[in-house]
Amino acid sequence: MKIGILGYGTVGSGFIDVIDNNRDKRDIEICKILVSDKYKHKGKKYFDKITENIEDIFEENIDVLVEVMGGLNPTLDYIKRAINNNIHVVTANKDLLAEYGDELVKLANEKGVYIKFEASVGGGIPVLKPLIESLEGNNIESISAILNGTTNFILSKMYDENLPYNIALKQAQELGFAEANPEADVMGYDAARKLSILSTLAYNNRVYWKDLYLEGITSIDERDMEYAKKLDCKIKLVGQSSLKEDKVSAFVRPVLVENNSILAKVDNEFNAVIVNGDSVGEISFVGKGAGKLATGSAVYSDVIDIIDNRINCIDSFMKNKVEINKILENKCSALLRFSSFKKNEIIDIIKSCIVEYDVLNDKDELAIMVYANSEYEINNSLCLIKDRGYCKNINKLVKIS
Missing domain, CATH: 3.30.360.10 (Dihydrodipicolinate Reductase; domain 2)
Known part of the structure; x- marks a missing residue:
């Protein structure tokens, strides 16, 4: 298996270390490593493989492009170019997937190549693969x-x-x-x-x-x-x-x-x-959730999946964007803090809007723990308090179970 690597920072170095630590198990050839400044990496083991020119990566007959350089540009163009050249892609780039995952997965499906991204969430924690496969x-x-x-x-x-x-x-x-x-x-x-x-x-x-x-x-x-x-x-x-x-x-x-x-x-x-x-x-x-070897091992596992042809369908990225509800609709509680407050007026509003409350502090600031049927109730009471000028500032900290 021949690979090209974009990036030789913390994750890139960790990934290469994992490759070297498993030489007796897998034959993975590092063809080229793209960096922005070659001489910052002088003295590293694979210095002879390092290049500042993306063309050197694509001139090699690589099977997999491993992207660990981060960012959106020019990363997106490099990955799309790889897919269009029928090269599989492994990436740790959550920014790229969150923004362009739909476009990249669609293109990979059209070209019949794989895009893998276990390291994009949770670093070394293997969570995406169990979510897709085991569950x-x-x-x-x-x-x-x-x-x-x-x-x-x-x-x-x-x-x-x-x-x-x-x-x-x-x-x-x-x-x-x-x-x-x-x-x-x-x-x-x-x-x-x-x-x-x-x-x-x-x-x-x-x-x-x-x-x-x-x-x-x-x-x-x-x-x-x-x-x-x-x-x-x-x-x-x-x-x-x-x-x-x-x-x-x-x-x-x-x-x-x-x-x-x-x-x-x-x-x-x-x-x-x-x-x-x-x-x-x-x-x-x-x-x-991060770290050189932890994240490097997640990248390595994706490369091994491609070698062993262990691939799953991830068409969910190509679905339409779903509308998101941003408010807690069920019973919830929250810590409310008020500065420059009118205590009696605030408590009167809370009594009228919310099921239960406890006053934690009413000295230098007013701090109240409220227990409501939904976050809507809490927000409605805060709107009334703010509109009537009963305090200067409000902080809300929701409690979840």
Whole structure:
């Protein structure tokens, strides 16, 4: 099997290490490796294979193009060119799949080649293949997941060490868990793209990431963590989706989770995906969501599947985009925080709109835990409070079970 590789960074290096560690099992020939600056990689084992010219990749008679360079451009053009040249593709690029998965899967089907992407979600956690293969006999009812190691690390540090957000972010950057520009992580974009891929495969409908309810972690502060501890909860950035009566609901947002739940026990850079099927019940996948060898092993497994011709149909990417419900329609609870507040007026509105409530603090700010029949009830009460000018700012943190 002859392969060309786009990218020689963390994931690319890990993938090559996995190939070398399994030389006695599989005969995989690395023909060329594309990078932007060849001499940054001087001294690496495969320096003689490195090129800055994409034409060198396509001049080789490769069977598989492995894309681990990331980004949308020029990556999309390179992958489409490979498919049009009847070359199989393995990619770890969740941004590309979330945005252009429909186009790429359709083109691959037309050309009779394979596109594989296990490493695009969950790093080294093997979750996509079980979802497609092992759980095929199930109707998937819901997915709950921690899909971004950067934000999970930040929230873990804020909770365990009482750190403010900016200090926890700085630590994540110093340890290599966060980029210099962390926007895609902390605003929830990365997790939303991954949830859209999982949900598209699970519900056999195209779930577009920009249609999800999306909220990042930048507004979470030390007081939120104090209230979470008082409520015997943790705060996690959770991606959750469900399918009920042909309707898909989906969000990525910071939420309260009870300390005895699986998601609460997943800390730092680890990820978790919990899948509920109608036959199998609840199944959990937990592990490192990123990392050199972890993600490299997922890329390697896709290459082996192509070698062994273990391929599955993934036509769900070619379906029409499904409409997404962004609000919790069932019973739910939420932590509400009000600054510069009029206590009696706010509580009167909450009494009239919501089933039950507990006041957690009414000194320097008003903090109330509310228990409602749906998120609509909570939002309606907040609209009334805001419209009547009974507070300056409102923060809402939903609790999920």
